[in-house]
Amino acid sequence: MQETVFVTGGAGFIGSNFILRQLAQNSSSILNLDKLTYAGNLRNLDAIASDNRYEFVHGDIGDRALVRRLLQDRTPHAVVHFAAESHVDRSIRGPDDFIRTNVDGTFALLEEARAYYENLREQPRQNFRFLHVSTDEVYGSLAPADPPFSERTPYAPNSPYAASKAASDHLVRAYHHTYGLPTLTTNCSNNYGPFQFPEKLIPLMILNARDRKPLPVYGDGQNVRDWLYVEDHCAAIATVLARGRVGETYNIGGWNEKRNLDIVYLICDLVDEIEGRSGAARRELITFVKDRPGHDRRYAMDASKIERELGWRPRETFETGIRKTVLWYLENAAWVKEVTSGSYRQWIETHYSS
Ligand code: NAD
Numbered sequence: 461m462q463e464t465v466f467v468t469g470g471a472g473f474i475g476s477n478f479i480l481r482q483l484a485q486n487s488s489s490i491l492n493l494d495k496l497t498y499a500g501n502l503r504n505l506d507a508i509a510s511d512n513r514y515e516f517v518h519g520d521i522g523d524r525a526l527v528r529r530l531l532q533d534r535t536p537h538a539v540v541h542f543a544a545e546s547h548v549d550r551s552i553r554g555p556d557d558f559i560r561t562n563v564d565g566t567f568a569l570l571e572e573a574r575a576y577y578e579n580l581r582e583q584p585r586q587n588f589r590f591l592h593v594s595t596d597e598v599y600g601s602l603a604p605a606d607p608p609f610s611e612r613t614p615y616a617p618n619s620p621y622a623a624s625k626a627a628s629d630h631l632v633r634a635y636h637h638t639y640g641l642p643t644l645t646t647n648c649s650n651n652y653g654p655f656q657f658p659e660k661l662i663p664l665m666i667l668n669a670r671d672r673k674p675l676p677v678y679g680d681g682q683n684v685r686d687w688l689y690v691e692d693h694c695a696a697i698a699t700v701l702a703r704g705r706v707g708e709t710y711n712i713g714g715w716n717e718k719r720n721l722d723i724v725y726l727i728c729d730l731v732d733e734i735e736g737r738s739g740a741a742r743r744e745l746i747t748f749v750k751d752r753p754g755h756d757r758r759y760a761m762d763a764s765k766i767e768r769e770l771g772w773r774p775r776e777t778f779e780t781g782i783r784k785t786v787l788w789y790l791e792n793a794a795w796v797k798e799v800t801s802g803s804y805r806q807w808i809e810t811h812y813s814s
Pocket residue numbers: 468469470471472473474475493494495496497498499500501519520521522541542543544545546547561565593594595596625647648649650651652657
């Protein structure tokens with residue numbers, strides 16, 4: 461019988477990249493449960509919409525009756541849990557949805573997965589996995605000379621988003637420790653690539669540079685993030701799902717720390733090169749704006765455990781990945797137009813006007 465992966469949040473940025481990759485590389489079926497919030501977009505999955513190994517269900521991970529029915533009917537061999545509210549700035553303006561989805565929603569999913577797992581027969585029970593997709597932000601902020609975050613770094617989340625993800629990580633840990641649910645947790649650094657909603661730094665800067673709009677850099681632009689191409693993240697998740705040790709957490713990163721300002725410079729130069737430069741260099745559009753409250757200064761990931769134990773390493777270099785990403789946004793004007801209408805414009809106006 462064909463195996464099924466139950467994906468939550470598969471219409472979002474990373475989830476949709478994961479589904480496209482899985483169906484291209486693997487024979488298992490995918491069930492995608494997504495609420496289609498502002499960040500969910502079925503267009504991302506146009507390429508596989510009519511693939512008979514793929515099924516989409518519109519719904520909330522917090523709807524326990526729905527989740528129960530899907531688990532019972534589709535009998536997945538794994539749950540890969542992406543669904544979340546994911547934007548730090550939105551969590552600062554209004555944390556409610558972050559608690560509802562990231563904490564309560566993960567709890568609901570865990571409860572239903574536990575009930576399902578406990579009723580499985582011997583063989584499917586041995587194979588079942590619950591993979592929770594999390595973030596490096598749970599570890600807090602690093603000083604310039606600190607070593608990168610490892611799996612043993614104590615949690616110190618600083619934003620409501622990070623705190624909600626930390627809470628969900630703790631719940632997942634507890635469900636393994638207490639109930640024996642076969643969980644895996646991945647904590648990854650900043651992703652970039654196709655299908656990322658343009659509220660996040662890289663797509664926002666590409667599109668503003670294209671349109672010659674101001675490029676809003678928070679604070680002094682010296683904050684550091686570790687960047688990983690989204691396909692590499694998806695490959696790492698697939699690797700952990702296939703071979704990760706049950707109950708373990710794995711840090712995933714690109715060994716690629718960059719200051720925000722350097723990222724924006726690079727994007728400006730690439731857009732100048734690709735679109736041509738009639739007039740001033742796009743770097744001149746950079747505008748320093750009020751800092752994000754509680755803005756974490758530096759993230760860096762020690763991804764040596766996943767390399768040592770499972771043999772995963774990123775394939776894409778930042779130079780090739782960022783060029784592909786800039787090209788993708790410039791070449792996919794219809795996708796961009798659709799996601800940047802309506803509520804997106806409202807967010808940009810409210811957030812950046814202050
Ligand atoms: P995203 O915001 O692009 O997508 C989230 C998806 O979840 C959307 O399709 C949305 O509709 C769906 N969703 C939200 N609430 C839901 C609910 N209650 N029920 C069902 N579906 C719901 O997020 P992303 O950037 O793709 O991130 C995916 C996961 O990876 C998140 O858990 C995030 O914390 C984690 N993560 C993201 C990054 C990053 O750089 N983007 C890095 C590390 C970890």
